[in-house]
Amino acid sequence: MNFILNQIKNSYRPELESCRLFHGRGGxxxxxxxxxxxxxxxxxYIKFYAEDNLGELNLPKLLIEKFGKPVVxxxxxxxxxxxxxxxxxxxREVVAVEDDLKYKLKMGKNQNHGFxxxxxxxxxxxxxxxxxGKVLNLFAYTCSFSVVAKKFGATEVHNVDVSKSFLEWGxxxxxxxGQDTEGIFFHKKNVLKSMGWLSKKGPFDVVVYDPPSFQRSRxxxxxxxxxxxxxxxxVVKSGGYVISCLNSPFEKSEFIVDLYRNELQDFDYVNTLYSPAEFEEENKENGVKICIFRRR
Ligand SMILES: C[S@@+](CC[C@H](N)C(=O)[O-])C[C@H]1O[C@@H](n2cnc3c(N)ncnc32)[C@H](O)[C@@H]1O
Incomplete structure (x- = not known):
């Protein structure tokens, strides 16, 4: 665990915005x-993805000793x-902060804490x-895309998720x-059954398509x-963008790009974005893939 402590020592400063400090998952x-x-x-916030009795005991202790900060x-x-x-x-009072925007976290409850x-x-x-412009935020979860879009001048954002409580959280x-929710809409709907209905709210300048890899029956x-x-x-305007994401470690961005190529004639692939640099991945393609497309 001293190895992890040393890695963290290199990048940690108390004034940092929310970030990953150690990404063992990257391989x-x-x-x-x-x-x-x-x-x-x-x-x-430490996560163990597999049981490790000694590590679970030592790492929180080491972090507290070294930095004097609490640990979840x-x-x-x-x-x-x-x-x-x-x-x-x-x-429960802890929030995530990114680019001066705040996001409520729920630590100690769900598998994911909200951000x-x-x-x-x-x-x-x-x-x-x-x-x-207008944004369609599919699989919105706690609406982080919506918060950013509102700050940067979106006139309307339509957030869509099957979970009412996630939308309330959003x-x-x-x-x-400190944002009012004028022009921000929260639709509790199954995306797979609602694209026709959503098309009446469009067309949209940006569509965010960020589904889970797998969620049973959803x-x-x-x-x-x-x-x-x-x-x-x-739903996408001519000249509009799609931010098309997938987090499965079993697929590369090619999987997404090929689907667009096969299914849609007038959407051009722009580029692929990945997790930020501090997510040290052996291969960035193993983490989240964020493929950008633009409609002609
Ligand atoms: C990966 S999260 C989205 C993360 C979000 N884009 C963000 O950046 O915070 C996936 C979300 O999809 C929702 N979901 C899963 N299946 C759905 C479906 N068929 N229709 C609508 N929402 C669904 C889940 O409730 C969950 O909030």
């Missing part, structure tokens, strides 16, 4: 491929949590493209940033990813 450090450490000021330990393999130098209630650090480049992309994220990328692609012409 670069074979002995630590089951561990990640994130910084959500003022806490270190998430044993992801069994979805349990331990809190060090912070209570569960205090941990995906690896989607930073996708959120950045929308900043440049959205002034005065609304809170807007309020947390979405399975292997058969469903292309179904949504086929319906994109209904």
């Amino acid at each position: 670069r450090y074979a002995d630590y491929s089951h561990i990640t450490v994130d910084w959500f000021s003022p806490v270190f 330990l998430h044993l992801r393999y069994e979805n349990s949590f331990k809190f060090f130098d912070i209570t569960e209630d205090e941990a 995906f650090l690896d989607m930073k480049e996708g959120r950045k992309f929308i900043q440049d493209k959205i002034s005065g 609304r809170e994220n807007h309020h947390l940033n 979405f399975d990328y292997a058969k469903d990813y292309q179904k949504v692609i086929r319906q994109l012409p209904k």
